Amino acid sequence: MRLPDRSDVARVASAWWLPLALACTVGTLYICFSLAQWRTLSDPSWDLAIFAEAAQAYSRFEAPIVPIKAPGYNLLGDHFHPILMLLGPIFRLFPSALTLLIVQDLLIAASVLPIARLAQRLLGRGGAVLVGLAYGLGWGLQGAVGAEFHEVCVAVPLLAVAGVAFARRRWGACMAWLAPVILVKEDLGLTVFVAGLALAWRRRGEDRSGMLVSLAYALFGIVAFIVTVKLFLPAMNPAGTWAYSLDGSATGAGTTMAGATAARQVPSLWQILTVPSVKPVTLLVLLAGAGFVGASSPWFALVLPTLAWRFAGSVNAYYQWNFWHYNAVLVPIAACALLDVIARWLAPARASAPTIVAGENDADPEGPAPASSGRRRALAWAAACVPAVSLALTASFLPLWKLPTLAESPRMAAAQGVLNVVPAGTSVESDTTLLARLVPGRDVYWVGTTAGMDAPPEYVVVDRQSYAWGGAEVDAESWASAAHPGHTYETIYSAQGFRVARRTS
CATH class of the missing domain: 3.40.50 (Rossmann fold)
Structure with missing residues (x-):
């Protein structure tokens, strides 16, 4: 096996230093926000304490019993997120709820790396800065940080890496990176299902085996969802049921504050998309995050399961765009859908360039491969600018805007x-x-x-x-x-x- 020489290391460093710098910038901003929010004593919800108790139990190699929910309550019967067991060793070393906030900030920052790297391959270093920062400071990621720790932050880097692999036509890597999201939250099995369909659609012109593998992957996702909500969650919930109805309305089943979901008329598709009026705003911001053109990518379909259970639900918080943690999973999907479209636009020119094999030559030249036409390249840049423009227009509504005003509480x-x-x-x-x-x-x-x-x-x-x-x-x-x-x-x-x-x- 040939050891990498100095020139190999220099090429890799040249390729990755800018994405790494962008990730560090995003991570630093979020950590500063989390520290400032922690010092204000203004905790927006009790969820941080719930996850801290779960992490504490995992650090003791115990089941995640969370008394905050109810005496003896197993948190795996609320939402299914066994991947949070990985927090156990970290919490054992740094036993503080603040640790979870920092972990979330770092996971989001890590997701910037693959997206900024692909943007750099396609549009050069200027594109990496434009797309990387617009993504890293995106509406849903800021909202997740502002809402403090939630399990979906673990899905963010997985979705980012899988989406980049999809755009680069690395089908095996895409499926491998996305599969663990079924351990992040129960509904993400539906996201894997849609990803399998997107892979099958994209591979329809290839050999038949590729399509069959993709369809089998879709089947894996739907089976994972059904098994989780019909078997795992009821088995661990004190009430023997899934605590959240399929329309997204929380019942609190198994807790001392349980309540029945009120029966209501099934809304029409138009009502689901437009009532209340905040829903169209959420959709508009989401589409802007994909540069609008990203909606034409099969990968953009991965937003549908999350939007479906949220918009069909009866909890008003589900509809929000600027301060709600479950928006976090939508942002890497939209960004990767945008890059997928740009990659296809520039494909004729890049196909004529030397093939880059990961691990052999991971560096870029001074700029990206020449575009097949000036028009395509101009369109790619125009689309890449849309998320940045959207971020600029909505910045004052997002949590980071408040960072300069967050002062330590006198109490x-x-x-x-x-x-x-x-x-x-x-x-x-x-x-x-x-x-x-x-x-x-x-x-x-x-x-x-x-x-x-x-x-x-x-x-x-x-x-x-x-x-x-x-x-x-x-x-x-x-x-x-x-x-x-x-x-x-x-x-x-x-x-x-x-x-x-x-x-x-």
């Missing part, structure tokens, strides 16, 4: 005081503000989910400024004593709206 010292008085190894019930921060080393419960416990939590933490109380004046001691009849609590800490009560009987 940070008081919050740290709460953490100091609640010992490790104890159980604690809390509202949202410090929920995620209390997780490391403790059994943490969400207020209101502990009714009926034989031994209620030893500590109760209340923040009077938390949205959980709806503006009402709440005292930890009196609330805990009322919530847990037969048990008494005493206040042991009070500072700047935070109250900590300890169980005394």
Whole structure:
């Protein structure tokens, strides 16, 4: 085996330094945002604490029991994301919910690498900067970072690498990189199914075996979805069911806050796409992320399963475009669909260039291969500019715009005081503000989910400024004593709206 010589290393470095620099830029911005958001004490949801408890359980080689959802609740019965087991070793080294935010930032940044690299192959270094930054700072990725950690961030780099492989006609690599997304979230099996159909359509002019393999891959995706929602999720859910209906309406099955999904009339296709009015905006931003022309790529069809369960659902948050985590999976699909179209436009010129084999010559010349015509090249650049223009027009509505205004909360010292008085190894019930921060080393419960416990939590933490109380004046001691009849609590800490009560009987 020939060892790489200095010229090989120089060529690879020349090819990858710009995509790497773009990925580092995106990652740095997101990490700065996450750190700033962490210091503001403005946690947008309780999900970060839920995933922190799951990561803590994995770090102990235990099932992901998450008391925040309900006592004894196995999180794999809520959404199916066994790939999060990989967080266990990381959380063991860095036991903090902030660790999950940084991991998400790094995964998103890593997804910039293949997309910027392909843009550089097609359009040169200017194209890498244009497409790489517009993608990396894209609407759905910013929204995911703003909403804090969610499992779908693991799917982002997988979708990016698979999409690039599709555009480069590397069918085996495309299927291999995309397959693990079935372990990220249950509905992504449908995305794999659509990917298999897209592969079959693109390979229809090749030999018959290629189409059959692609169709078998599509079958793998639909089977994975059915097995997950009909077998795995019901087996691990306390209520023995899939906690989320097929129309996307959360039921909360198996939790103490469970509710039945209200029966409603099935909407028409027009209503699904246009009511409420935010849906067309979400579609417009998505299409702009694909440069509009990307919608003609078979790969763009991968957005359909995610859009279907969201837009057919009855939860208003599902329709949003600027601040919702599940938009994250749409952004790499759209970007790769755009690059797929550009690659086909420039294919005649690039076909005449020497074939580049990965690992042998991964470098670019000073610019991309000459376009077959000036018109095609101009169209490619025009399409590549659309996501950047869209980002510029919507930037003020996205989370990163707020970064300069995020200042450390003056209550940070008081919050740290709460953490100091609640010992490790104890159980604690809390509202949202410090929920995620209390997780490391403790059994943490969400207020209101502990009714009926034989031994209620030893500590109760209340923040009077938390949205959980709806503006009402709440005292930890009196609330805990009322919530847990037969048990008494005493206040042991009070500072700047935070109250900590300890169980005394």
